[in-house]
Amino acid sequence: MNSILQYIPLNYYVALAAIIFAIGVMGVLFRRNAIIIFMCIELMLNAVNMLLTAFSTFHGDESGQVMVFFIMAVAAAEVAVGLAILVMIYNNIRTVDVDELNKLQG
Amino acid sequence: MNPSLPFFVLASLSVFSALMVVLSRKPVHSVLYLIFCFFTIGGHYLLLNAQFLFAVHIIVYAGAIMVLFLFTLMFINMNKELEPHKTNLIKVAATVAAGCLLIVMVGVTKGAESLAANSTRTDVGTVANLGKALYGQYLLPFELISILLLAAMVGAVLLGKKSVE
Incomplete structure (x- = not known):
């Protein structure tokens, strides 16, 4: 079985990952709902994961895919703790709008 | 095709x-x-x-x-x-900022020549190969990940439950 990289230059994967990453950045700047901001962070992590996998297949080296595995584990931990914090914030002040979370500003 | x-x-x-x-x-x-x-x-x-x-x-x-x-x-x-929703000014600014980031990230690869795969290995991503890497070279990070997941689990439960007076 041949890899798709026989037919697709690596630059296309770099461009695709950059596009998805930029969409994630746009979403973080764009939305006020903290849950959607979390989703956009997941989108950025996935773009990076895909690029690491593409480079790993390209070089025939499994280290990149091991790193993707670790990134997935860290992302799962991050989402669990982040969503628990969001639920706690919602229980306390009844909103998850990031513009309302300004109690810490001086 | x-x-x-x-x-x-x-x-x-x-x-x-x-x-x-x-x-x-x-x-x-x-x-x-x-x-x-x-x-x-x-x-x-x-x-x-x-x-x-x-x-x-x-x-x-x-x-x-x-x-x-x-x-x-x-x-x-x-x-x-x-x-x-945010004001239109902020939306336009966010889109322009993300677009500039995209241009920079795609632009740095512009000068590179188009590359085809330089490896003929197709078995890199199999469970056997990744398992050898995970339990050999990357054994210590693999075990540390389990501690991280345990800490995250404890933290999420602690945050999620009602505080006891």
């Missing part, structure tokens, strides 16, 4: 669903588009011969993280649109 066709179909679907995550008005629609985006990225893993990562990606993202997101959304009950 053009052998590069699956890449372009999957890539356009990923970009479309990623855009819809950001642009759709209801949070539940965003989650559903995000699930779809994760499946298309899983398709990219299959195209890249990374079967193990494909399985882990589907289990972790479509199985665990999406359930967490959906559960939190249903718990907070934000299906109705109560999110006040």
